[in-house]
Amino acid sequence: MKFPDLPADDALDAAxxxxxxEVRAFLREELASGDFEPExxxxxxxxxxxxxxxxxxxxxxGMTWPKRYGGRERSPRERxxxxxxxxxxxxxxxxxxxxxxxxxxxxxxxxxEEQKQRLVPPIARGESIFGAxxxxxxxxxxxxxxxxxxxxxxxxxxxxxxxxxxSQGHHADHLFVLCRTSxxxxxxxxxxxxxxxxxxARGLTVRPIRLLTGEHHFNEMIFEGVxxxxxxxxxxxxxxxxxxxxxxAMERSGxxxxxxxxxxxxxxxxxxxxxxxxxxxxxxxxxxxxxFWALRSMSxxxxxxMEQGREPAVEAALVKDLGTRFEGDVAxxxxxxxxxxxxxxxxxxxxxxxxxSILHAPAFTxxxxxxxxxxxxxxxxxxxx
Amino acid sequence: MGGxxxxxxxxxxxxxxxxxxTTRGTLEAEARGLDEAAWRTLRGLGLAGEDAASLQPEExxxxxxxxxxxxxxxxxxxxxxxxxxxxxxxxxxxDAGETPALALASPxxxxxxxxxxxxxxARTILAFAEGGRNFVAYVPTAELRLVEGANLAGEPSDKCxxxxxxxxxxxxxxxxxxxxxxxxxxxxxxxxxxxxxAARANELTxxxxxxxxxxxxxxxxxxxxQAYLAQMAGELYAARAILATALRAGxxxxxxxxAAKVRIGQAVQVVAALAHQVHGxxxxxxxxxLHLWTRRMWAWREEFGNESDWARELGSAAIxxxxxxxxxxxxx
Numbered sequence: 001m002k003f004p005d006l007p008a009d010d011a012l013d014a015a016x017x018x019x020x021x022e023v024r025a026f027l028r029e030e031l032a033s034g035d036f037e038p039e040x041x042x043x044x045x046x047x048x049x050x051x052x053x054x055x056x057x058x059x060x061x062g063m064t065w066p067k068r069y070g071g072r073e074r075s076p077r078e079r080x081x082x083x084x085x086x087x088x089x090x091x092x093x094x095x096x097x098x099x100x101x102x103x104x105x106x107x108x109x110x111x112x113e114e115q116k117q118r119l120v121p122p123i124a125r126g127e128s129i130f131g132a133x134x135x136x137x138x139x140x141x142x143x144x145x146x147x148x149x150x151x152x153x154x155x156x157x158x159x160x161x162x163x164x165x166x167s168q169g170h171h172a173d174h175l176f177v178l179c180r181t182s183x184x185x186x187x188x189x190x191x192x193x194x195x196x197x198x199x200x201a202r203g204l205t206v207r208p209i210r211l212l213t214g215e216h217h218f219n220e221m222i223f224e225g226v227x228x229x230x231x232x233x234x235x236x237x238x239x240x241x242x243x244x245x246x247x248x249a250m251e252r253s254g255x256x257x258x259x260x261x262x263x264x265x266x267x268x269x270x271x272x273x274x275x276x277x278x279x280x281x282x283x284x285x286x287x288x289x290x291x292f293w294a295l296r297s298m299s300x301x302x303x304x305x306m307e308q309g310r311e312p313a314v315e316a317a318l319v320k321d322l323g324t325r326f327e328g329d330v331a332x333x334x335x336x337x338x339x340x341x342x343x344x345x346x347x348x349x350x351x352x353x354x355x356x357s358i359l360h361a362p363a364f365t366x367x368x369x370x371x372x373x374x375x376x377x378x379x380x381x382x383x384x385x
Numbered sequence: 386m387g388g389x390x391x392x393x394x395x396x397x398x399x400x401x402x403x404x405x406x407t408t409r410g411t412l413e414a415e416a417r418g419l420d421e422a423a424w425r426t427l428r429g430l431g432l433a434g435e436d437a438a439s440l441q442p443e444e445x446x447x448x449x450x451x452x453x454x455x456x457x458x459x460x461x462x463x464x465x466x467x468x469x470x471x472x473x474x475x476x477x478x479x480d481a482g483e484t485p486a487l488a489l490a491s492p493x494x495x496x497x498x499x500x501x502x503x504x505x506x507a508r509t510i511l512a513f514a515e516g517g518r519n520f521v522a523y524v525p526t527a528e529l530r531l532v533e534g535a536n537l538a539g540e541p542s543d544k545c546x547x548x549x550x551x552x553x554x555x556x557x558x559x560x561x562x563x564x565x566x567x568x569x570x571x572x573x574x575x576x577x578x579x580x581x582x583a584a585r586a587n588e589l590t591x592x593x594x595x596x597x598x599x600x601x602x603x604x605x606x607x608x609x610x611q612a613y614l615a616q617m618a619g620e621l622y623a624a625r626a627i628l629a630t631a632l633r634a635g636x637x638x639x640x641x642x643x644a645a646k647v648r649i650g651q652a653v654q655v656v657a658a659l660a661h662q663v664h665g666x667x668x669x670x671x672x673x674x675l676h677l678w679t680r681r682m683w684a685w686r687e688e689f690g691n692e693s694d695w696a697r698e699l700g701s702a703a704i705x706x707x708x709x710x711x712x713x714x715x716x717x
Contacts, residue, residue: 020716081716084716088712266708266711266712267708269703269704269706269707269708269711270707270708272700272703272704273704273705273707279697281700281704282696282697282700282701282704283693283696283697283700284696284700285696285699285700285703285704286643286647286695286696286697286698286699286700286701286703287647287651287692287696287700289644289699289700289703289711289715290627290643290644290645290647290648290651290695290696290699291623291648291651292715293627293630293641293644293648293715294623294624294626294627294630294644294648295623296715297626297627297629297630298622298623298626301626314618315622318615318618318619318622318623321615321616321619322619322623372612374615375611375612375615375616376611376615378614378615378618378619379611379612379614379615382591382614382615382618384594384605384606384611384614385611
């Protein structure tokens, strides 16, 4: 496992500093005008198409993409600055999140020129929402075993099967669908393809999957003969496994893997001033801050490795494992340290954020690759499997 | 450039010590409180005197980590990286041949103070505050009437037997050499040392898990063991990342150093526990070498402030900065 040497880069540091100031100024304005309410887990829950478009207008979506596809050709570290500022503020970034984080890059890597020109710029503008259709009722972690099939038809494919856990599937204008297009000559992975479905699509039914809080972010997507032209296959037939694994690696590496409950941590710091001299509180906040600082250092390290052209799957898995456990610990810390009762109905942000965090905590260590699967990836990386 | 230099230094230290440091030798050295052969070897590499004390913090941390990784019972971090560095910076001359010790204590309030490696030092450097100003001085160690003791790693930790001594060559110094500034530096180097020990314990554990068979297969093939090894890898990555951040922040990085000492202390708790768990009973015998590194991890996390001390400092600072102020500080 390599730890990157972060070479000093004064120009990049200056660019990041200036960018950070811009993003903070924007967020201050937005908060002052009441355009959004800070939330924990905002990258899952905060759906706001107008906000997404504002980000797009400022060139803060698809920042690292080529200019001819709507990007700004900026570095991963600059993108990191924007992402962490948005998450620290609990800003509503859920709509564009999947598209911007992984779909856009996947299309740029595997797509035809026509697909890149048509699908990528709207993502960079904050106008496009993509849903990811990977998991199925019988297939959670073991994606190589997906059952959704695409049958060959004249000029394209017809998809049948059921997908679950598609976030923003009810708002999406396009879907990435991982399905089986052949038996892969006996090797499961080789028979998978990634198909792009334009919404609304005939034969597609979208049903909400409500979380234990009653919230609707996820969906069951039922495909009954949904037709997809050849021009909407991403990469070649049989490339599905390769695409989804590098797609997932990108999904794992970002600061959202440890910042979902940072709005709560920040509120704890704010409120701690009301309890001066509370040694237990100081120590608890210091311990959480130390873990946060280390996670940030690790995550920036992953971005730097990606800048160097590497695909740090093990490092990203480690960040996510440690990060999601940190998120959960923050969720459960506040209630012991402050006199309060967590409640979604409370006007007190501390009680509200605590409730949001606690109720969402079970998801942290499961989504985007369960921590158990991630440890398997690490074990493989260590040469143990 | 700093990275390459550090890497090369660490390499030469590791190679030189590998020939000289053994489990049996280290255990025997504990009775004497010093591995003379290892110490001679390090000094032979030029890592003594002004040259050693003048290394940049990143390079110094790399050497300290390599010495810890080797498990050498030598006072390098305390005598060269700290005591001699402080003396030099204050304008107090030292001989290359002496092994100075350091005490963050006033010459008027020494009783009970523990001095790492004190018994080997002809002179002990003192750093203290008085009337709001910072001072460095030295005392002949004999005047401290040290009572010999040891930390959990068997390293000398000798207690002052007197309350006051006459300080010699008292110099007023800049804030970087205040007690807080030196303590920060000490914590940083202990962090590097803990990382070196943790990395060695991890290597031993990986090798043991690969070689040791039970129920017909190597331990490394059991899923539970794989999860432990993955967890250890995560703790090491976190420790290394936060140490790098703290080193990069330099003298302005009190909070980064606090985060590092806390996080690395947490990491060694996990690494030491899992290393022993994977090793089974052989791991807690004297004969097997694992304890050389787990005892070092357990000893060093207490020194220059433990996790609670530094967490309290970081937590108070965060609270004083406020939510926005803390975020700005962390991202600067």
